[in-house]
Amino acid sequence: xxxxxxxxxxxxxxxxxxxxxxxxxxxxxxxxxxxxxxxxxxxxxxxxxxxxxxxxxxxxxxxxxxxxxxxxxxxxxxxxxxxxxxxxxxxxxxxxxxxxxxxxxxxxxxxxxxxxxxxxxxxxxxxxxxxxxxxxxxxxxxxxxxxxxxxxxxxxxxxxxxxxxxxx
Amino acid sequence: xxxxxxxxxxxxxxxxxxxxxxxxxxxxxxxxxxxxxxxxxxxxxxxxxxxxxxxxxxxxxxxxxxxxxxxxxxxxxxxxxxxxxxxxxxxxxxxxxxxxxxxxxxxxxxxxxxxxxxxxxxxxxxxxxxxxxxxxxxxxxxxxxxxxxxxxxxxxxxxxxxxxxxxxxxxxxxxxxxxxxxxxxxxxxxxxxxxxxxxxxxxxxxxxxxxxxxxxxxxxxxxxxxxxxxxxxxxxxxxxxxxxxxxxxxxxxxxxxxxxxxxxxxxxxxxxxxxxxxxxxxxxxxxxxxxxxxxxxxxxxxxxxxxxxxxxxxxxxxxxxxxxxxxxx
Ligand code: SF4
Ligand code: SF4
Ligand code: FES
Numbered sequence: 001x002x003x004x005x006x007x008x009x010x011x012x013x014x015x016x017x018x019x020x021x022x023x024x025x026x027x028x029x030x031x032x033x034x035x036x037x038x039x040x041x042x043x044x045x046x047x048x049x050x051x052x053x054x055x056x057x058x059x060x061x062x063x064x065x066x067x068x069x070x071x072x073x074x075x076x077x078x079x080x081x082x083x084x085x086x087x088x089x090x091x092x093x094x095x096x097x098x099x100x101x102x103x104x105x106x107x108x109x110x111x112x113x114x115x116x117x118x119x120x121x122x123x124x125x126x127x128x129x130x131x132x133x134x135x136x137x138x139x140x141x142x143x144x145x146x147x148x149x150x151x152x153x154x155x156x157x158x159x160x161x162x163x164x165x166x167x168x
Numbered sequence: 169x170x171x172x173x174x175x176x177x178x179x180x181x182x183x184x185x186x187x188x189x190x191x192x193x194x195x196x197x198x199x200x201x202x203x204x205x206x207x208x209x210x211x212x213x214x215x216x217x218x219x220x221x222x223x224x225x226x227x228x229x230x231x232x233x234x235x236x237x238x239x240x241x242x243x244x245x246x247x248x249x250x251x252x253x254x255x256x257x258x259x260x261x262x263x264x265x266x267x268x269x270x271x272x273x274x275x276x277x278x279x280x281x282x283x284x285x286x287x288x289x290x291x292x293x294x295x296x297x298x299x300x301x302x303x304x305x306x307x308x309x310x311x312x313x314x315x316x317x318x319x320x321x322x323x324x325x326x327x328x329x330x331x332x333x334x335x336x337x338x339x340x341x342x343x344x345x346x347x348x349x350x351x352x353x354x355x356x357x358x359x360x361x362x363x364x365x366x367x368x369x370x371x372x373x374x375x376x377x378x379x380x381x382x383x384x385x386x387x388x389x390x391x392x393x394x395x396x397x398x399x400x401x402x403x404x405x406x407x408x409x410x411x412x413x414x415x416x417x418x419x420x421x422x423x424x425x426x427x428x429x430x431x432x433x434x435x436x437x438x439x440x441x442x443x444x445x446x447x448x449x450x451x452x453x454x455x456x457x458x459x460x461x462x463x464x465x466x467x468x469x470x471x472x473x474x475x476x477x478x479x480x481x482x483x484x485x486x487x488x489x490x491x492x493x494x495x496x497x
Contacts, residue, residue: 098458
């Protein structure tokens with residue numbers, strides 16, 4: 001259901017009042033608390049980000065990110081504790097190695113670098129989080145919709161080009 | 169025996185078909201690799217379609233009643249309109265349709281072309297390749313007028329599709345090609361009605377665990393210091409290739425082959441597709457690699473990562489068409 005929702009939103013063409021849809025994965029201990037701090041401090045940032053809280057950035061499977069793009073996200077953010085601050089000690093060391101590698105792969109698949117952002121946000125960095133969301137939303141807005149599901153449907157993924165069978 | 173694999177009337181033998189679409193032909197050969205078992209197979213089954221080995225025409229298939237073929241092994245992905253037509257035709261004529269091999273299951277090597285545009289593929293194939301002689305820059309056209317009238321050839325699709333992108337598939341047998349031993353086990357299970365309930369997501373003739381699980385090499389639980397390619401260094405025998413820095417797709421690849429390549433001193437290239445619950449083999453491999461890099465700073469991690477040549481081609485070598493993103497934008 002959540003999936004269908006994303007597809008629907010992402011499918012809105014740029015002309016018809018399109019708004020960037022950005023998925024942000026935040027770790028519980030630092031970055032989510034940071035986002036919370038931004039809220040408590042009443043910092044303004046655009047409402048285009050859907051936050052998904054995970055226990056640790058080390059639990060953010062790269063597949064969650066490819067899935068988000070494949071289902072219609074226009075941008076994805078990954079935030080975790082600064083190196084040295086991870087609640088689980090080395091979770092973010094894995095993030096630190098995975099995300100740049102994933103980014104290289106996504107860029108090779110035609111996803112602009114600005115659509116995928118990986119940053120460290122501490123519990124005290126509400127201001128940084130708000131700024132990050134503003135920047136990312138603006139950059140993605142300039143890039144326009146990614147529209148992965150529609151693109152793939154146009155190429156026959158999941159349905160073929162629907163020709164009638166021989167001797168039908 | 170399930171209702172659908174019931175032996176179809178006549179001589180009481182199972183009617184089987186094997187078809188090739190966008191594939192290299194290796195799958196057809198791999199079926200023969202079951203060796204003397206082929207005689208046992210012929211005892212219980214009649215071949216009613218096998219373009220690689222027997223002389224049947226498309227019209228013969230058209231003339232078969234619906235559901236005439238008991239089991240159809242379909243190898244290769246769908247790259248053009250002819251392949252889609254035949255896939256739909258065979259779906260209608262078969263009780264059980266099996267995606268056979270990496271290409272039918274996950275797109276396989278041909279689906280690596282999903283990282284290119286049709287224009288780029290045509291430019292490389294008909295104009296830019298150094299060994300070509302095409303001064304008039306001719307490109308195949310779907311319809312051509314000739315002295316014999318109008319000629320039509322299949323339309324080239326914008327990207328390689330899996331069989332399950334086009335029709336409902338009952339089972340998938342991964343592998344490039346599937347290993348004969350596993351295939352024979354699957355055929356026996358099929359004949360005996362012991363396959364799991366049909367569902368295109370079910371992969372048979374393989375196991376859920378990863379190739380590492382079948383791999384005899386020693387894991388020393390050390391992290392990767394630097395990446396190497398197989399031609400750049402000698403691999404130490406009996407030690408996990410990945411730990412030595414050779415990118416081995418073992419951790420992200422479904423088992424069933426018996427770790428063939430690793431036993432031959434070559435890293436696994438991932439031909440059995442994603443293991444376990446994973447859908448996206450490349451993302452799974454990125455996840456696995458990220459946890460075993462010996463890098464304590466972001467700079468060092470980036471430096472190491474920059475050493476990986478062609479991440480898309482390496483991590484999605486056989487599974488571009490079944491990955492989350494399916495291809496390049
Ligand atoms: S990574 Fe490769 S060499 Fe290492 S255990 Fe797994 S399959 Fe074997
Ligand atoms: S080791 Fe890997 S590439 Fe080799 S046959 Fe097995 S799954 Fe395929
Ligand atoms: S808990 Fe924040 S990155 Fe691990």
